[in-house]
Amino acid sequence: MKLLDISEVARQSGVAASALRHYEEKGLIHSAGRRGLKRLFGPEVLDQLAVIRLGKAAGFSLEEIKGMFGPDGRPSLSRPVLRTKADDLDDQIARMTSLRDMIRHVADCPAPRHIECPKFQKLIRISARRSAVKPSKF
Amino acid sequence: MKLLDISEVARQSGVAASALRHYEEKGLIHSAGRRGLKRLFGPEVLDQLAVIRLGKAAGFSLEEIKGMFGPDGRPSLSRPVLRTKADDLDDQIARMTSLRDMIRHVADCPAPRHIECPKFQKLIRISARRSAVKPSKF
DNA sequence: TCTTGACCTTAAGTCGACTTGAACTTGTAG
């Protein structure tokens, strides 16, 4: 039963100790106990931190991430809610793909003002339509 | 030459008037002039706002978005930098795809604690490896 | 001409996610 102190968790996860305390305070992670004052974490916290990192990269708030993976790693959301989250992600992935295409286009297209390039406009319109249809996040 | 007042831009774009002023202050958009005190915007601002919305959804800061599409819609970044941004986006898309898969798995897998499900762990490890290899954003 | 409502400016406030600072505690090495 190898327990890790906070600096070890910080080192292995790349998450600052202050952030780890913050996550614990917010209930996203839990220490397995203390040695004196010092927190000790079980190794599973590293996986949990990977999920947190991922969730953040995907644009979820700590509160949402906490909701997704419950107090102790168990998912606390119902299947339909999770499916909705997954669909939101699909949406966001589509947006990001649009933006990526747009940026690649800008990098390659010789037009001086991209806002006037028909292809660029088409890309914009596509994404604008998407957000018009489903403005869930705005 | 149809110019739009701020509330019309807000209505058509779904962006709050206060946010539009904020964007102008930060140099992301520009008003075409004034009628009295009141800002008038050219219609191209709507496309610019679509780009801004997209960039935000993709996790870029206003500063970065401004950098990507320059003061007046022209790209101010060099091609290599843009290509790097596009690659970052590919990366982030991959992360989000991982998370989506993870969430869908959680929604479907009957295991009580997903952190202990081998498939789930595999998904986590994959994403953890990705961020270990390229910790650009952390 | 007068009123009104939409817009203006500036400053301050808010929110999330941390970070930083100050003062305190403790297991462990010397």
Added chain:
DNA sequence: CTACAAGTTCAAGTCGACTTAAGGTCAAGA
């Protein structure tokens, strides 16, 4: 036994992206 590095708590600060409040301006309609 003592010193000290590494932790601790709690409060306050920071940063980005806005929003809100307070007070001011002005084009247009009655």
